[in-house]
Amino acid sequence: MKKIKNFVIGRIKSVKYAAKGSWILITSEHSIMAQTIIAFAVTVLGFLFQISTQEWLFQIIAIAIVIVAESLNTAIEKIADFIHPEYHKQIGVIKDVSAGAAFFAAIFAVIIGLIIYVPKFI
Numbered sequence: 001m002k003k004i005k006n007f008v009i010g011r012i013k014s015v016k017y018a019a020k021g022s023w024i025l026i027t028s029e030h031s032i033m034a035q036t037i038i039a040f041a042v043t044v045l046g047f048l049f050q051i052s053t054q055e056w057l058f059q060i061i062a063i064a065i066v067i068v069a070e071s072l073n074t075a076i077e078k079i080a081d082f083i084h085p086e087y088h089k090q091i092g093v094i095k096d097v098s099a100g101a102a103f104f105a106a107i108f109a110v111i112i113g114l115i116i117y118v119p120k121f122i
Contacts, residue, residue, distance in 0.1 A: 031070045031102070039063040042113060055116045062109035069105035073098045 025032045046059055076098040084091045 025071055025074060029070075029074050032067065032074065035063075035067050035070050035106075039067065045117065049117065049120045051116060058112050059116060062112040066102070066105045066109045069102040073102040 026036055027033075042059060042063070046056060051059065077095050080091045080094050
């Protein structure tokens with residue numbers, strides 16, 4: 001029984017740390033702030049245009065992938081800065097590749113958004 005209790009307490013602490021990390025991202029990282037504002041705006045558009053269930057699923061997945069990619073990019077950049085605070089060419093490449101992954105996610109999210117919303121304006 002003690003193992004179960006420790007497991008539950010551990011999971012509760014994990015959720016607490018994850019929520020804290022999410023709050024730090026939303027309140028301190030400009031890229032996450034921008035993506036959160038964009039996510040809110042397209043969610044409002046979804047309600048205004050009464051998009052289908054399938055469109056909602058694609059939109060929610062696109063939002064999630066972008067926010068996750070931006071979050072991982074931020075984590076990688078912070079680790080890189082911690083390991084090597086001064087400019088270093090290879091650290092720069094690592095940070096650029098990480099940002100590129102977030103960029104890919106954003107580009108595909110824009111494509112999904114265009115597929116969903118352009119027909120509603122035509």
